[in-house]
Amino acid sequence: MTATPKAKRPNFVSTTNACKMCAPLGAAMAFAGIESCVPFLHGSQGCATYMRRYIISHFREPMDIASSALGEKHAVYGGGPNLKLGLINVIKKYGARAIGVASTCLTETIGDDVSMILHEFRKEFAGDLDLPELIHVSTPSYSGSHMDGFHGAVRAAVDQLAGDGEPTGRINLFPGLVSPEDIRHLKRLLEDFGLTAAILPDISETLDGPALEDYRKIPEGGCPVSRIRSMGAAPASIEFGRVLDPARSAGGVLAERFGTPLRSLGLPIGLRETDAFMETLEELSGRPLPRRHELARGRLVDAMVDGHKYLSGKRAVVFGEEDMCVALTSFLAEIGVKPVLVASGGSSGNLERAVRDVTDGILPEPPKVFAKVDFAEITEQARELNPDLLIGNSKGYRVLSRELDAPLIRCGFPIHDRFGSQRVRHLGYAGTQDLFDRIVNTVIEKKQADSDIGYGYI
Amino acid sequence: MDSIFEEREGQIARTGGDAFTIACNKDSLAGAVSQRACVFCGSRVVLYPIADALHLVHGPIGCAAYTWDIRGALSSGPELHRLSFSTDLQEKDVVFGGEPKLEAALRELIAEHGPRAAFIYSTCIVGIIGDDLEAVARRVSRDTGIPVIPVQSEGFRGNKRAGYEAACKAMMRLVGTGDTSEVPPLSLNILGDFNLAGEIWIIREYYRRMGVEVTATITGDGRVDELSRAHGAALNVVQCSGATMDLAAMMEEKYGTPHMRVSYFGIEDMAQALYDVADHFKDRDPEMPGRARDLVREELETLYPQLQEFRRDLEGKKAAVYVGGAFKAFSLVKCFRHLGMKVAVVGSQTGTEEDYRELARITDPDTIVVDDANPLELSAFIKEKDVDVFVGGVKERPIAYKLGVGFCDHNHERKEALEGFAGMINFAREIHRTVTSPVWGFTPRRRGSLKAPAMKEAS
Ligand code: SF4
Ligand code: SF4
Numbered sequence: 002m003t004a005t006p007k008a009k010r011p012n013f014v015s016t017t018n019a020c021k022m023c024a025p026l027g028a029a030m031a032f033a034g035i036e037s038c039v040p041f042l043h044g045s046q047g048c049a050t051y052m053r054r055y056i057i058s059h060f061r062e063p064m065d066i067a068s069s070a071l072g073e074k075h076a077v078y079g080g081g082p083n084l085k086l087g088l089i090n091v092i093k094k095y096g097a098r099a100i101g102v103a104s105t106c107l108t109e110t111i112g113d114d115v116s117m118i119l120h121e122f123r124k125e126f127a128g129d130l131d132l133p134e135l136i137h138v139s140t141p142s143y144s145g146s147h148m149d150g151f152h153g154a155v156r157a158a159v160d161q162l163a164g165d166g167e168p169t170g171r172i173n174l175f176p177g178l179v180s181p182e183d184i185r186h187l188k189r190l191l192e193d194f195g196l197t198a199a200i201l202p203d204i205s206e207t208l209d210g211p212a213l214e215d216y217r218k219i220p221e222g223g224c225p226v227s228r229i230r231s232m233g234a235a236p237a238s239i240e241f242g243r244v245l246d247p248a249r250s251a252g253g254v255l256a257e258r259f260g261t262p263l264r265s266l267g268l269p270i271g272l273r274e275t276d277a278f279m280e281t282l283e284e285l286s287g288r289p290l291p292r293r294h295e296l297a298r299g300r301l302v303d304a305m306v307d308g309h310k311y312l313s314g315k316r317a318v319v320f321g322e323e324d325m326c327v328a329l330t331s332f333l334a335e336i337g338v339k340p341v342l343v344a345s346g347g348s349s350g351n352l353e354r355a356v357r358d359v360t361d362g363i364l365p366e367p368p369k370v371f372a373k374v375d376f377a378e379i380t381e382q383a384r385e386l387n388p389d390l391l392i393g394n395s396k397g398y399r400v401l402s403r404e405l406d407a408p409l410i411r412c413g414f415p416i417h418d419r420f421g422s423q424r425v426r427h428l429g430y431a432g433t434q435d436l437f438d439r440i441v442n443t444v445i446e447k448k449q450a451d452s453d454i455g456y457g458y459i
Numbered sequence: 460m461d462s463i464f465e466e467r468e469g470q471i472a473r474t475g476g477d478a479f480t481i482a483c484n485k486d487s488l489a490g491a492v493s494q495r496a497c498v499f500c501g502s503r504v505v506l507y508p509i510a511d512a513l514h515l516v517h518g519p520i521g522c523a524a525y526t527w528d529i530r531g532a533l534s535s536g537p538e539l540h541r542l543s544f545s546t547d548l549q550e551k552d553v554v555f556g557g558e559p560k561l562e563a564a565l566r567e568l569i570a571e572h573g574p575r576a577a578f579i580y581s582t583c584i585v586g587i588i589g590d591d592l593e594a595v596a597r598r599v600s601r602d603t604g605i606p607v608i609p610v611q612s613e614g615f616r617g618n619k620r621a622g623y624e625a626a627c628k629a630m631m632r633l634v635g636t637g638d639t640s641e642v643p644p645l646s647l648n649i650l651g652d653f654n655l656a657g658e659i660w661i662i663r664e665y666y667r668r669m670g671v672e673v674t675a676t677i678t679g680d681g682r683v684d685e686l687s688r689a690h691g692a693a694l695n696v697v698q699c700s701g702a703t704m705d706l707a708a709m710m711e712e713k714y715g716t717p718h719m720r721v722s723y724f725g726i727e728d729m730a731q732a733l734y735d736v737a738d739h740f741k742d743r744d745p746e747m748p749g750r751a752r753d754l755v756r757e758e759l760e761t762l763y764p765q766l767q768e769f770r771r772d773l774e775g776k777k778a779a780v781y782v783g784g785a786f787k788a789f790s791l792v793k794c795f796r797h798l799g800m801k802v803a804v805v806g807s808q809t810g811t812e813e814d815y816r817e818l819a820r821i822t823d824p825d826t827i828v829v830d831d832a833n834p835l836e837l838s839a840f841i842k843e844k845d846v847d848v849f850v851g852g853v854k855e856r857p858i859a860y861k862l863g864v865g866f867c868d869h870n871h872e873r874k875e876a877l878e879g880f881a882g883m884i885n886f887a888r889e890i891h892r893t894v895t896s897p898v899w900g901f902t903p904r905r906r907g908s909l910k911a912p913a914m915k916e917a918s
Pocket of ligand 1: 045047048049051106107497499500518522581582583584612613614615
């Protein structure tokens with residue numbers, strides 16, 4: 002293949018196979034992690050339906066996203082009346098205690114002032130209806146990806162609901178877009194340290210619920226609104242995400258408004274990032290690392306030694322959400338896998354620096370980093386780099402994995418071609434252990450599959 | 460019922476009792492979490508399987524990202540349709556207009572992929588900022604020498620059905636541009652089949668065995684050149700309720716191509732489709748009806764015994780059906796009858812009043828008929844009728860599963876061929892598998908019905 006990679010052609014304007022989704026999708030996922038909250042898209046019906054479908058295929062859970070279902074005349078005269086009607090319907094039929102309203106490209110473009118419409122709505126109906134919390138976030142997709150929508154919604158919830166008051170002794174934890182299993186793991190971990198936390202969003206139950214006797218209009222679980230309200234009184238906030246700008250994050254809002262100390266950390270994947278997280282917890286709790294986790298750490302290091310020869314010198318391409326990419330890259334570097342390309346459709350502007358930071362001291366030189374790219378560009382680059390492994394969401398399967406004949410280890414969002422994405426654990430020593438085993442086994446499987454002899458003892 | 464929005468009462472009916480009326484083709488109700496998509500979705504569904512065309516979504520990224528290769532429409536050749544192209548509009552494009560970006564995107568993508576034609580889908584904000592797609596298309600078409608066709612699919616301009624119409628208008632611009640001298644007299648076009656899991660190949664083979672040539676498959680396994688000579692065929696056979704009816708009507712008006720409506724799902728409808736086509740050609744080929752009958756007989760001979768096996772376990776069970784088009788729902792009601800099952804709830808996203816009347820006629824009394832349902836209603840109906848299986852699409856699946864009810868995916872995202880006689884077996888097998896699975900015995904609704912057997916005492 003001698004064509005110039007598209008990524009090197011600065012004038013290319015089109016996107017082929019996007020490595021990102023749109024902003025309201027991220028917002029809807031974040032709102033789904035608030036207790037008794039219905040995500041609501043202000044726009045035409047199609048966006049909400051598409052996003053529901055997309056999220057449902059990943060989590061295999063019901064995901065109701067209401068829409069103001071705007072039609073042609075609303076697009077011309079404004080969507081305010083439909084937004085209000087939609088809110089009333091959601092309040093009456095779903096009994097929502099919170100509604101997270103995200104705008105879409107359409108309503109941003111016609112210029113609906115959502116905050117003002119909600120203000121009017123509150124005034125009009127405060128007497129007759131038991132009004133839920135109405136949170137709104139502006140999510141035009143033409144200026145950000147699903148991760149911007151996700152963080153935007155978390156920040157909006159904090160910005161619009163949080164106050165201070167009596168100290169709660171409960172820390173705030175903003176975990177970012179991780180799996181329900183990750184959140185469950187974080188909860189147990191905090192418990193082991195004797196800490197209580199407000200986790201926002203908490204999708205551990207809402208997007209991975211049990212079999213039910215009856216259809217629940219809104220799934221159980223999620224971060225209670227009351228906990229968000231008292232976030233300003235927390236002793237500290239922990240926020241995961243190395244590309245996240247504290248000046249524009251939920252933790253940043255609390256720090257600025259209420260002086261709540263903010264600990265910004267990378268997603269705890271791999272040894273160094275997890276150690277940093279554990280140290281923070283030790284400090285906040287005043288307790289040493291609980292024995293269970295000490296042991297888990299020890300086992301992880303032991304496994305890293307046992308497995309290192311399978312992995313040393315292997316080359317990997319990492320793609321997906323920026324923060325997930327950074328954390329995975331950090332981990333790969335630790336286990337001797339060479340990340341040759343780190344790519345994301347996100348556009349925080351911080352990816353390259355973050356990757357450099359986490360690989361510093363381990364890799365002789367930082368990997369190639371591509372921000373704001375699509376899968377066409379990733380594939381073109383990857384073709385030349387000849388990777389042994391791919392790590393990212395399942396959208397990389399057809400275009401990357403099949404073409405390059407390199408196995409894909411599925412992490413992040415969306416995973417549409419494997420079962421159990423809700424239960425994939427990435428975080429902490431235990432999550433890192435899971436990942437490590439998967440990576441080693443993938444390498445072994447590939448070796449077996451490619452071998453003519455069929456060794457049964459490797 | 461508590462979970463029905465008052466404004467939607469007219470869109471739900473129960474058969475039997477008074478004269479049947481139902482309201483439909485209304486805009487979705489705000490806040491009701493409709494299962495419906497948008498105009499763009501309708502257009503994308505219909506045009507997507509044209510495999511050698513470039514499908515460029517002009518808009519922000521989401522609209523393209525969510526429609527990237529989600530369907531199982533297979534191609535026997537090029538696979539350009541399985542890539543997702545977008546202009547990924549950014550703020551400055553929205554402010555200053557997206558035409559320059561669209562034009563540049565078209566030029567670079569056409570140069571890179573060499574498609575036979577390009578479709579440009581217009582999305583909501585493009586409708587608002589008012590880009591002149593026709594002007595861009597004309598310029599690019601002139602320079603590249605391929606047809607470049609805008610699709611008027613702004614999401615807010617109606618529902619999926621409006622999207623079908625927009626897609627048909629777009630395809631109509633290709634029809635009639637090709638040379639038809641090689642098209643044989645006994646030929647037809649297959650319309651409205653998306654070749655999910657290769658279904659069109661099954662149907663094509665039936666027609667071949669009957670002695671009819673297929674000129675164009677519109678839209679499954681579709682090709683631009685086939686479309687351009689589609690007007691040379693003697694007949695349009697239209698499957699599915701809405702998607703390509705408009706194209707058939709336009710072709711009839713402009714080229715006098717007659718059309719007939721068929722369904723390839725289930726035994727009666729599949730056989731009827733073949734008989735109708737044979738009947739149409741019998742003046743030109745008097746043997747054809749006989750060949751059609753032979754074909755059906757042969758297929759049934761293998762099919763029937765297998766169906767009976769499944770039926771033994773399924774007799775008396777109940778189903779709920781919620782699908783995109785009402786025509787498919789008709790077929791499904793009949794399919795279930797062959798399995799000894801009853802359809803107790805039936806609905807669609809886009810049916811017409813006439814469709815619903817027909818549904819009411821062919822179902823048993825006290826069946827719930829619904830237009831444009833939402834999760835609250837669907838779950839309430841499933842419970843009320845205590846059905847054993849729900850037929851729908853991916854969005855409906857978790858509703859069924861949460862309630863401990865079997866599920867069969869009968870929408871565009873399925874990867875299993877359900878058309879034709881072979882498809883009927885697949886359908887029966889899938890229903891059988893889901894309904895007879897032991898897992899339901901462990902769900903909260905039936906908890907305790909399956910317990911570990913006690914150990915025998917040692918003697
Ligand atoms: S923006 Fe419009 S066209 Fe795109 S998915 Fe939403 S409703 Fe459909
Ligand atoms: S219009 Fe915007 S919000 Fe709607 S699907 Fe497209 S990108 Fe997403």
